[in-house]
Amino acid sequence: MAGAGAVQPKEKLSIVVVHNGVAREFDAPENAAVQSVLSRAMAEFGVAGQSDYALFTEQNVEVNANQSFKDAGIVDEQRLVLRTRTVRSGTLVVVR
Numbered sequence: 184m185a186g187a188g189a190v191q192p193k194e195k196l197s198i199v200v201v202h203n204g205v206a207r208e209f210d211a212p213e214n215a216a217v218q219s220v221l222s223r224a225m226a227e228f229g230v231a232g233q234s235d236y237a238l239f240t241e242q243n244v245e246v247n248a249n250q251s252f253k254d255a256g257i258v259d260e261q262r263l264v265l266r267t268r269t270v271r272s273g274t275l276v277v278v279r
Contacts, residue, residue: 189256194212197211197259198220198261200224200238217246217255217257218249220252222233222277224238235268236268243264
């Protein structure tokens with residue numbers, strides 16, 4: 184049994200998703216599949232139905248949508264970028 188002062192792990196994460204310079208916050212259980220927030224973010228940003236979109240870390244690493252947030256190493260308040268897997272033209276800019 185944990186003591187009164189023990190820190191409990193956070194079971195629900197707040198994930199910030201950025202798309203075209205606009206940031207939105209999404210809540211998800213840490214054991215939920217990344218796909219759950221990917222689908223909600225795509226609908227929120229109006230890109231639902233487009234299969235080439237994925238979530239990327241600010242280091243430009245694609246997050247595996249089939250993993251849980253915990254298994255993917257995503258932490259509370261982390262910023263993820265929603266974009267196409269292939270940048271078509273211009274320069275990729277990550278807004279902080």
